[in-house]
Structure formats: C-alpha cells, structure tokens
Amino acid sequence: MSIQPEQLKYCDSHEWVYAPADASGVATVGISAFAVAELNDLVFMALPSVGQKLAAGQEFGEVESVKAVSPMYSPVSGEVIEVNSGLVDRLDQLNGDPYDQGWMMKIKMSDPSELAKLMDYQAYQKMISQHG
Amino acid sequence: MEISKNKALLVRDIARSGIDNMRIDDCLLQRAVPEGPIVVRIYRWSEPTLSLGHFQQIEELVDDPAGRSQPSLNRLHWVRRKTGGGAILHDQEITYSFVIPASKGLLDKGANEVLYRAVHEAVRDGLIRLGLEASLSENCTCAVAKNSGPVAKNSGEEEPFLCFQRRTPVDLVVGAHKVLGSAQRRTRAGLLQHGSLLLRASREFGALLGIEDLGEIPLEFPWEEWLIDRLREGFGTIVPLNYEDLELKDFGYLLG
Numbered sequence: 001m002s003i004q005p006e007q008l009k010y011c012d013s014h015e016w017v018y019a020p021a022d023a024s025g026v027a028t029v030g031i032s033a034f035a036v037a038e039l040n041d042l043v044f045m046a047l048p049s050v051g052q053k054l055a056a057g058q059e060f061g062e063v064e065s066v067k068a069v070s071p072m073y074s075p076v077s078g079e080v081i082e083v084n085s086g087l088v089d090r091l092d093q094l095n096g097d098p099y100d101q102g103w104m105m106k107i108k109m110s111d112p113s114e115l116a117k118l119m120d121y122q123a124y125q126k127m128i129s130q131h132g
Numbered sequence: 133m134e135i136s137k138n139k140a141l142l143v144r145d146i147a148r149s150g151i152d153n154m155r156i157d158d159c160l161l162q163r164a165v166p167e168g169p170i171v172v173r174i175y176r177w178s179e180p181t182l183s184l185g186h187f188q189q190i191e192e193l194v195d196d197p198a199g200r201s202q203p204s205l206n207r208l209h210w211v212r213r214k215t216g217g218g219a220i221l222h223d224q225e226i227t228y229s230f231v232i233p234a235s236k237g238l239l240d241k242g243a244n245e246v247l248y249r250a251v252h253e254a255v256r257d258g259l260i261r262l263g264l265e266a267s268l269s270e271n272c273t274c275a276v277a278k279n280s281g282p283v284a285k286n287s288g289e290e291e292p293f294l295c296f297q298r299r300t301p302v303d304l305v306v307g308a309h310k311v312l313g314s315a316q317r318r319t320r321a322g323l324l325q326h327g328s329l330l331l332r333a334s335r336e337f338g339a340l341l342g343i344e345d346l347g348e349i350p351l352e353f354p355w356e357e358w359l360i361d362r363l364r365e366g367f368g369t370i371v372p373l374n375y376e377d378l379e380l381k382d383f384g385y386l387l388g
Contacts, residue, residue, distance in 0.1 A: 068243035
C-alpha cells in the first residue's frame with residue numbers, strides 16, 4: 001500500500017482517511033504530517049480495539065507529547081476491523097511516514113456518505129496555511 | 133489556539149479528594165464552550181495523594197527508584213489525571229488549573245508551549261523577587277520518538293515516575309530542585325492546563341524540596357494569592373483579561 005496525501009480526505013482535527021472505491025467500504029485512518037509536526041515529541045499513544053464501534057467525530061485514541069495529551073477523532077462512523085498496534089511501540093514511524101507506516105486503524109464504514117463532509121487535500125492545505 | 137475571550141472566572145476552591153479534584157477539572161474542560169470564559173481554579177488536596185500522568189500505571193512505581201526508596205508512596209491514594217507527564221505527590225503544594233475554550237477553525241494537537249512559558253516565567257520572576265535563584269530548567273529527560281528506533285520508554289531509558297524528578301525545558305527550578313511543573317490536555321472543547329507549585333518537602337517523600345526549603349520566606353506567606361497574581365501576570369503577557377471571582381456556590385452551579 002502506498003498512500004499519497006493528495007488522495008486523502010481530512011478532518012479539521014487533522015485526521016486523514018483513505019477510502020478508495022475498490023476498498024469495499026473499508027477506510028484507513030491516521031493523522032496528517034502537519035499534526036505530527038505540531039505534536040513534536042511523541043511519547044505515548046493509545047489506539048482502539050478491534051471490534052470497537054465508532055461514530056464520526058468520536059475519540060478513537062490519544063497521543064501524548066511534551067506532557068500534553070491530545071485525543072484523535074474518527075473521521076467516519078463504523079467498526080474497527082484492524083489496528084496498527086505495532087505503531088504504539090514505534091512512534092518514530094509517524095515522524096518518518098505518517099501516511100503509510102503511520103496508519104492507525106482500518107474501519108468498516110457504516111455510512112460512506114460521511115466522506116463527502118470531509119476536506120479534500122486542497123481544502124486542508126488551504127486551512128493549515130491560514131492557521132496561525 | 134488563540135485566547136480570544138477577555139473574561140476569566142477565578143475560583144479559590146476548598147481542599148478536595150483526588151477523585152473530586154480531577155473530576156472537576158475534567159468537567160470544566162468538557163463544559164467549555166467557544167464563547168465561554170476562561171476558568172482558573174486554585175486548589176489543594178484533602179490528603180496526600182499521587183496524581184498519575186494520563187498514560188502512567190501505578191504498578192510502575194514499584195520498580196521506580198522513588199518507590200523502592202520510599203515504599204510508603206505505594207500506600208497513598210492515587211488518581212489519574214487527564215493531562216500528561218509524570219506523577220505528582222500532592223501534599224505540601226498548591227495546584228492550579230485553567231481551561232481555555234477552543235477557538236473556531238482548525239483544532240490544535242499537542243502542547244501549547246506559549247502557555248507553559250507564560251505561567252512559568254511569571255512564577256520564576258515572582259520567586260526571583262522573593263530572593264530565590266529561580267530559572268527555567270532548559271534541560272530535558274523526555275523520552276521522545278524523534279530519532280530512529282523505538283521510543284525511549286521501550287529502550288530501557290525510563291523516565292523517573294515522579295514529575296518533580298523529571299525535567300522539561302520549561303520546568304521551573306531553584307538550583308537543582310524543580311518547584312513548578314505543568315501539563316496539558318487539548319480536546320475539541322478546549323485546553324486544560326494543570327500545574328503544581330511545591331512549597332515544602334513532604335513527609336511522604338522528603339527528597340523533593342519546595343520553595344520554603346530553598347529560600348527565606350516570611351511565615352504564613354499567602355501562597356494562594358501570590359500564585360493567583362502570578363497567573364494574572366502570565367496571562368497578561370498574552371492577552372488582557374477581566375477577572376471575576378466566583379463564589380463556591382456559583383462554582384457548584386457551573387459544574388452542574
């Protein structure tokens with residue numbers, strides 16, 4: 001799998017989702033390079049369990065950096081079917097590659113129409129460029 | 133995150149249990165609304181209590197040098213914070229918290245160092261005026277994931293369990309002794325920052341000295357009001373705020 005940031009949809013809370021038409025309603029989720037740079041020195045991460053059901057906008061995990069804990073929010077609703085559990089012990093992979101090695105969970109979407117509410121790459125780039 | 137609100141509610145709270153103190157701060161964060169005021173709370177703890185960083189496990193204390201040298205630490209009540217960092221022994225100290233509602237637009241992740249620095253530099257300057265040689269640590273014992281390979285927590289380079297035995301660059305120290313540490317949580321609702329100002333060594337763990345152990349401080353020094361003034365100074369370097377004292381009965385109403 002090779003995920004390019006231009007292929008993704010984004011939340012205002014910096015999570016990305018990859019849901020190609022041939023993925024049978026399965027979406028891959030992570031956080032953007034911008035968010036990884038903001039988080040700076042990551043020390044801990046918690047990810048969801050397989051089988052967990054999530055609503056769009058619901059917290060699916062947390063990260064800690066510089067004594068600050070930040071939740072991560074699911075871009076879409078559905079059931080978690082796979083988790084990149086090895087990432088928790090190799091957070092450096094997020095710094096190097098937040099899109100391929102840094103994916104966090106795969107979710108079987110219950111409502112793929114939610115994807116239309118998310119930002120595309122250009123809109124997300126515009127938002128972060130305006131961000132103070 | 134911008135601090136766009138110009139109103140701050142100030143709560144001089146009573147001493148409470150660890151569970152209640154953390155529940156209140158969590159509630160203030162969850163109830164933060166974009167147009168709402170900043171809420172600043174100054175408080176103590178009704179009994180010596182350990183508050184663990186969000187990702188810490190109490191079992192880690194047994195193998196930590198602090199837990200081995202002072203096994204009684206393992207018998208204290210403990211509670212887990214929603215903020216990060218190491219465990220704090222709340223005994224001879226004052227805790228502050230504040231919640232800043234999130235602004236519109238993109239949400240931030242990670243630490244807001246401006247807020248850490250604003251508060252810590254104001255306290256540093258206040259301690260210097262009291263005659264103490266206070267400074268920001270500018271050192272770090274952090275376990276980070278910047279370099280290739282696993283993060284330090286998995287490579288045998290454990291950080292001390294206790295926050296006051298750790299160092300981050302913005303921690304406030306007097307000589308070799310850390311006297312103020314803070315931590316944050318950032319959600320869709322806003323930012324919560326906790327901090328602990330160590331006044332004196334605790335009988336539960338005498339190795340950590342506080343301000344009164346390190347300088348000549350007048351008896352019965354009004355630390356709560358002093359800390360409130362420092363917080364006002366710190367916020368004042370970012371944005372002017374109008375403060376309103378909140379009575380405890382009104383505070384209860386705010387919590388619902």
